[in-house]
Structures are given as structure tokens and as C-alpha cells.
Amino acid sequence: MSDWKRFTQEQKIAYFSMEIGLTNEIPTYSGGLGILAGDTIKSAADLKLPMIALTLASRKGYFRQKIGEDGWQEEFPVEWTPETLTELLPTKILVTIEDRDVKVQAWMYRVKSPTGGEVPVLFLDTDIPGNMDQDRRLTDHLYGGDNEYRLKQEIILGIGGARILDALGFSIKKYHMNEGHASLLTLELLNGSRRPVEDTWDERASWDTHRVMEQCVFTTHTPVTAGHDKFPYELVKRVLGEPVPIALLQELAGKDLLNMTMLALNLSRYVNGVAKKHGEISKAMFPGFEIHAITNGIHPFTWTSPYFVTLFDRHLPSWANEPELLVRVDAIPDNEIWDAHSGAKAYLFQYIEETTGEKLDPDLLTIGFARRSATYKRGDLIFHEIDRLVKMGEGKLQLVFAGKSHPKDIPGKQLIQRIVRKIDALKDKIKVVYLENYNMDVAYRLIPGVDIWLNNPLRPLEASGTSGMKAALNGVPNFSVLDGWWIEGHIEGVTGWSIGPPPTESSVEVNHSTEDVEDLYNKLEKVIIPLYYGDRQKWIQLMKSAIGKNAYYFNTHVMMRRYVTEAYIR
Incomplete structure (x- = not known):
């Protein structure tokens, strides 16, 4: 054979x-x-x-x-x-x-x-x-x-x-x-x-x-x-x-x-959306169909930075195939969590310097935003009020962006161009870099190496949002609009922070952009920046909660067990 x-x-x-x-x-x-x-x-x-x-x-x-000097994607x-x-x-x-x-x-x-x-x-x-x-x-x-x-x-x-x-x-x-x-x-x-069916009025038979x-x-x-x-x-x-x-x-x-x-x-026979909220939206889009929800996940070993792999191997043996063991992350000493994160951050910053020539400061609070460049994902939302961003963030913040636009998505390409122009406008005040050619290797470095993972799509258009799960797995708290998986993973001030109002809408016609911008800036200025610089112990507890309350559950091992029992063997 x-x-x-x-x-x-x-x-x-x-x-x-x-x-x-x-x-x-x-x-x-x-x-x-x-x-x-x-x-x-x-x-x-x-x-x-x-x-x-x-x-x-x-x-x-x-x-x-390839992003040209004018910010246009090729x-x-x-x-x-x-x-x-x-x-x-x-x-x-x-x-x-x-x-x-x-x-x-x-x-x-x-x-x-x-x-x-x-x-x-x-x-x-x-x-x-x-x-x-x-x-x-x-x-x-x-x-x-x-x-x-x-x-x-x-x-x-x-x-x-x-x-x-x-x-x-x-x-x-x-x-x-x-x-x-x-x-x-x-x-x-x-x-x-x-089936062979003799003369019948119902051809479908x-x-x-x-x-x-x-x-x-x-x-x-x-x-x-x-x-x-x-x-x-x-x-x-x-x-x-x-x-x-x-x-x-x-x-x-x-x-x-x-x-x-x-x-x-x-x-x-079995149909599902990829988060609880997305299941509800899908039912509204396709009335009359029974649509379930199985929330997406990520493969634990693939998306854990080498520094956290070493840490988890030492304290939580078998975690990669039994990610539910990550719930015991509190047993890991705080300094070891921080050392692993510092290693992941240095790994990212080295890559940034090698590919862009930009040297980032490892002591500064670093925000990451990387996903497909589509207008509904609002990649430039954080730049809505440049002067306010500079006032709160100069000397305290730096940002890392990445993401491709579909070749035929002109508005998506224009979004990238706007972000690149903001980078020039902020020069010498807040350092911002845009990493070209976002792919698996870039994501593997970028997501674990930032301090906060930002996500601010237009509700309710984020079906799931698995990049945020990759962040949580590496102890990076999410700062996100309540949509997709984050509705299920969010505990305010414990696993991360929300942006904007609760997720009550089922239509994109309800636009909370003004509220979202205000909430984003308020929480950055009054909660996140002071916490990062003022209480390291509490920040590390936040990192542990992201791992122990999010990553232990939002993974493809849990997801696949649900597909087996709910979809495959029924």
C-alpha cells in the first residue's frame, strides 16, 4: 500500500x-x-x-x-x-x-x-x-x-x-x-x-x-x-x-x-457563526435558518512567542496540548512573566530596526494594530485628534501598525496611505512605524511584542477577531470595541478594556464613532497610561488575567472539541 x-x-x-x-x-x-x-x-x-x-x-x-514613499500599497x-x-x-x-x-x-x-x-x-x-x-x-x-x-x-x-x-x-x-x-x-x-423517480410533478423529489x-x-x-x-x-x-x-x-x-x-x-444540517454575537447577526441576515455559534480560536503552540513557550514549559507542562492548564498562570512569578514579555518586545524591536531602520524605546508603552486594511476596521481611528494624542502620548506612547489591503480595495489602500501620512505628521513627537507585508512571520513577532493590542472596528462587522486571542495568549491585554470574540472575553480592567458603548446594535447603520474616539482617548489618558507607568504589579496581573481568563479558552483545541460534539458526530 x-x-x-x-x-x-x-x-x-x-x-x-x-x-x-x-x-x-x-x-x-x-x-x-x-x-x-x-x-x-x-x-x-x-x-x-x-x-x-x-x-x-x-x-x-x-x-x-510594498509601500511606496507616498504611502501607496504596491x-x-x-x-x-x-x-x-x-x-x-x-x-x-x-x-x-x-x-x-x-x-x-x-x-x-x-x-x-x-x-x-x-x-x-x-x-x-x-x-x-x-x-x-x-x-x-x-x-x-x-x-x-x-x-x-x-x-x-x-x-x-x-x-x-x-x-x-x-x-x-x-x-x-x-x-x-x-x-x-x-x-x-x-x-x-x-x-x-x-434517485430514480418515475413520472412525478415534483422534479425535486x-x-x-x-x-x-x-x-x-x-x-x-x-x-x-x-x-x-x-x-x-x-x-x-x-x-x-x-x-x-x-x-x-x-x-x-x-x-x-x-x-x-x-x-x-x-x-x-449544521450551520454556525464564529462568535456568539456573530451567530445572532447571521440569524438576522438569514432569517428562517437555524444558525449556531462556535467561537473561533487560535492554535496555542503556533502563536506563543518563544519566550512564553519556555516559561509555560517550565511551569505548566503539557500546556500546548492542554491549553486549559493556562488557567493556572497565577502560579508563575510576576518577574518571570515580565521577563518573558520583555524578551518578546526586544525580539519585535530588533525586527523593526532591521526592516525599517527605526529604533523603538523598550521602556515606552507600545500599542499594536495589525489586520487587513478595510475601512470598517478603522485603522486610523486613534489619529482622529492628533493634538490630543500628542498631548497625552508624547514621551509615553509608540505605535506599530501593519496590514494589507486587497489589491482592488482602493479605500483600503487610501486608509494605509492616511496612516503613513500620520506617521510623518507625528515625527519627533510620537514614534509610529508601519511594517510592510504583514504575514504569519511578522504576526509571530508583532503581536507578542507590543504592550496593548488595539482593535476598533465598526460594530457589528467584526465576526470574531482572532488576532486579539493571539495577543491574550502572550499576556498582551486587548483594548477593543465590544464586538466579535471580545464581547465574550472582555472583563473591564481585568483582561483589558472596552472602547465605546455596550454591544446592543445589530446593524452597521448605528455608528458610534464619536463615542468610540472619546472613550479611546479617555481610557488611554486616564486609565491605561497611568497604570502602565504607575503600577507594574497590577499591570502584570492584567497580563496574567489575559492568559488565564482568555487564552485558556479561546483556542482551537476547545473550538475543535465543540465542532466534534455539536457538528461532526450528531
């Missing part, structure tokens, strides 16, 4: 995600969705869960970011070669795109855990001799191209992924769709479950939707309407054809447009 075939001997959970972030060497991720997918797979390996994951090869990655390919890091599986399958056959192959990467668990990840690839040149490029760019390119990619992921699992001999217990990008797999399952539902789990991640992929049926007919009758597809996915989220909702 070929070595890879041993993975086919046990029924699997098939986890489909358009992006997966496992290592920096495999740049098949753009941000939080992909990093979550990678952390999910790593925890599945740690817990020895029978899982297989599928994504696209994305040979040219997302992009490498994009360059970040290429990788599956041939050097993965193994080619021997089976190819065909998908039909625009009435022609397109070959798809799979490269396998093994995610191995120290526990002995192992999860195979399949990278689907159309760069195969015999395919037309335009088809060979279909798995090159993550989120690249136009609507047509996106639909073709989603055919390869959903239909191609389901077919290649079948061709390789995998037995699948559940298909877990991480966002709607993969929901065309339901059409492949529908075709496989079709021949398509066993209930059997498909029993096989499918769907996780929705975005509370932003524009974030749900929709395709005109004219495009669908031309590119996809009719794997099921268009009338049935319209019944399942929307009358006017093929809504990938709606298709997944209609053909999944």
Missing part, C-alpha cells in the same frame, strides 16, 4: 477552505480566514481527529506588499512551488468549465503533531500539461481576477475537491465548508444522491437534498453582505453549465443570483 493510502482507511471529516495558512513558506492565505483554517488543521492533528483538508494551490500566493507575486514542499498524488480528475474538460491534480502536505496525529492537506492545482493555458492559471492567484475567475476557482475547489476525494478512495463522514467558497460541492453530492444535508456542515464568517459571493445565472450557465436543473439551483441558492452562502445554508 502506498503510504498516502493509509489515510483512506478511516472515515474522514473533509474540511474545505479557499485559503489555508499553515506556514509562511506556503503563502496560500490572505488573512484571518486562512490562518483560522490552518490553526483548525493543526489542532485536529494534535487531537488526532480524522480530518482531511482541501484548498487551492495558489501558486502565486496572495501578494507581497503588490507583487509571492510564488511557491508545490513540487518542493508537497507530494503529488497519482490521481487526476476532470471538471467541466465552459463546456470543456479541465484536469485537476492534488498535492499533499502532511501536518504532523508531536502527539502523533497527522492531517493531510490537499492543494488542488490545474497547472497541468494538456489544459489550456488560461485553465492552467486558474489556481495561481488567491482571490485574484474577476467574478468569472472566482467562479471557476470555486468550481475547482467545491466540485473538483469532492471528485478528487472520491477518486482517491476517501470515505467522507462530513463535508465542512469554511465559508461559502466551497459550497458547489453540494451540487456534486446532489448528483451522487439522485429525484434530488435527495436531505441526504446531502446530513453530510454537510457550514461555517459562515462574514457579517458583511458584500462578503458573500454571488454570481449571475447567465454567468453560471456559461461557466458551470447545469449540474442540477437551474430551477432547482434557484430554489436552493436564490432566484436572481447564485448566492454561495444561501446554497450552503440550504444544504447543511
Whole structure:
């Protein structure tokens, strides 16, 4: 038996995600969705869960970011070669795109855990001799191209992924769709479950939707309407054809447009949002569907700085695979917590000096803000009143920013440009740096190395916000708007601080920007800065609470145990 075939001997959970972030060497991720997918797979390996994951090869990655002197983002390919890091599986399958056959192959990467668990990840690839040149490029760019390119990619992921699992001999217990990008797999399952039905007025009776539902789990991640992929049926007919009758597809996915989220909702027995609040928002967006909530997490070992790994290993053995042990962090002496944090801070500052030439002061309170540059995340909110910021922060504050904007998101690029211009305006008063090309390696240095993690999105558009969980894991308190996971993790003055009013709204039309700015400045000036410089012991207790009250629970080990009991084995 070929070595890879041993993975086919046990029924699997098939986890489909358009992006997966496992290592920096495999740049098949753009941000939080992909990093979550990678952390999910790593925890599945740690817990020895029978899982297989599928994504696209994305040979040219997302992009490498370069910020010009004028603050404008430029994009360059970040290429990788599956041939050097993965193994080619021997089976190819065909998908039909625009009435022609397109070959798809799979490269396998093994995610191995120290526990002995192992999860195979399949990278689907159309760069195969015999395919037309335009088809060979279909798995090159993550989120690249136009609507047509996106639909073709989603055919390869959903239909191609389901077919290649079948061709390789995998037995699948559940298909877990991480966002709607993969929901065309339901059409492949529908075709496989079709029943012969003689003359009947109900054409749908021949398509066993209930059997498909029993096989499918769907996780929705975005509370932003524009974030749900929709395709005109004219495009669908031309590119996809009719794997099921268009009338049935319209019944399942929307009358006017093929809504990938709606298709997944209609053909999944279990559906969940990624935080309690996000579950509520999703129910409001899609009334009539039963939508649960399983709050996202992060993979503990991946995101703990080397200084805290050493500390936790010494005081809390087995913490990496039993993160609930972090609740005992109070047993670690204060000075050791502070020394570990100081090490993480020095590690970040060394990286900043090497890449930007800027030398930051390790004694100053350092605020970090790094995430995808989208306008609703309000990356420049802290600069709303420059004079007030300078008055409270000169000689006391320094800031570190990072984040990419989607190449076609002009407002997101303008946001980066505004932040870069604020950096120039604050020169010689408050030091601010913007780190280029935010990726897994940069995040690994940045998040543990700051003193506070800032997050101020427009409510209720933050589905979860896993970067804040990474901060808590490293003893960095969150200073955040009450949205996403922070509603569940926040205890005022204990695990961090809130920004703005309580999370009562369910619509983005309720805008608290004025209140948010005022609260942000007030708490910085009157609570956070005085505490950092005036009471080291209390600050360290805050750091311990972030670890012991947040990190012990908001991790992918806890998350995966919930998926198993609530979604996979029911």
C-alpha cells in the first residue's frame, strides 16, 4: 500500500477552505480566514481527529506588499512551488468549465503533531500539461481576477475537491465548508444522491437534498453582505453549465443570483457563526435558518512567542496540548512573566530596526494594530485628534501598525496611505512605524511584542477577531470595541478594556464613532497610561488575567472539541 493510502482507511471529516495558512513558506492565505483554517488543521492533528483538508494551490500566493514613499500599497507575486514542499498524488480528475474538460491534480502536505496525529492537506492545482493555458492559471492567484475567475476557482475547489476525494478512495463522514467558497460541492453530492423517480410533478423529489444535508456542515464568517459571493445565472450557465436543473439551483441558492452562502445554508444540517454575537447577526441576515455559534480560536503552540513557550514549559507542562492548564498562570512569578514579555518586545524591536531602520524605546508603552486594511476596521481611528494624542502620548506612547489591503480595495489602500501620512505628521513627537507585508512571520513577532493590542472596528462587522486571542495568549491585554470574540472575553480592567458603548446594535447603520474616539482617548489618558507607568504589579496581573481568563479558552483545541460534539458526530 502506498503510504498516502493509509489515510483512506478511516472515515474522514473533509474540511474545505479557499485559503489555508499553515506556514509562511506556503503563502496560500490572505488573512484571518486562512490562518483560522490552518490553526483548525493543526489542532485536529494534535487531537488526532480524522480530518482531511482541501484548498487551492495558489501558486502565486496572495501578494507581497510594498509601500511606496507616498504611502501607496504596491503588490507583487509571492510564488511557491508545490513540487518542493508537497507530494503529488497519482490521481487526476476532470471538471467541466465552459463546456470543456479541465484536469485537476492534488498535492499533499502532511501536518504532523508531536502527539502523533497527522492531517493531510490537499492543494488542488490545474497547472497541468494538456489544459489550456488560461485553465492552467486558474489556481495561481488567491482571490485574484474577476467574478468569472472566482467562479471557476470555486468550481475547482467545491466540485473538483469532492471528485478528487472520491477518486482517491476517501470515505467522507462530513463535508465542512469554511465559508461559502466551497459550497458547489453540494451540487456534486446532489448528483451522487439522485434517485430514480418515475413520472412525478415534483422534479425535486429525484434530488435527495436531505441526504446531502446530513453530510454537510457550514461555517459562515462574514457579517458583511458584500462578503458573500454571488454570481449571475447567465454567468453560471456559461461557466458551470447545469449540474442540477437551474430551477432547482434557484430554489436552493436564490432566484436572481447564485448566492454561495444561501446554497450552503440550504444544504447543511449544521450551520454556525464564529462568535456568539456573530451567530445572532447571521440569524438576522438569514432569517428562517437555524444558525449556531462556535467561537473561533487560535492554535496555542503556533502563536506563543518563544519566550512564553519556555516559561509555560517550565511551569505548566503539557500546556500546548492542554491549553486549559493556562488557567493556572497565577502560579508563575510576576518577574518571570515580565521577563518573558520583555524578551518578546526586544525580539519585535530588533525586527523593526532591521526592516525599517527605526529604533523603538523598550521602556515606552507600545500599542499594536495589525489586520487587513478595510475601512470598517478603522485603522486610523486613534489619529482622529492628533493634538490630543500628542498631548497625552508624547514621551509615553509608540505605535506599530501593519496590514494589507486587497489589491482592488482602493479605500483600503487610501486608509494605509492616511496612516503613513500620520506617521510623518507625528515625527519627533510620537514614534509610529508601519511594517510592510504583514504575514504569519511578522504576526509571530508583532503581536507578542507590543504592550496593548488595539482593535476598533465598526460594530457589528467584526465576526470574531482572532488576532486579539493571539495577543491574550502572550499576556498582551486587548483594548477593543465590544464586538466579535471580545464581547465574550472582555472583563473591564481585568483582561483589558472596552472602547465605546455596550454591544446592543445589530446593524452597521448605528455608528458610534464619536463615542468610540472619546472613550479611546479617555481610557488611554486616564486609565491605561497611568497604570502602565504607575503600577507594574497590577499591570502584570492584567497580563496574567489575559492568559488565564482568555487564552485558556479561546483556542482551537476547545473550538475543535465543540465542532466534534455539536457538528461532526450528531
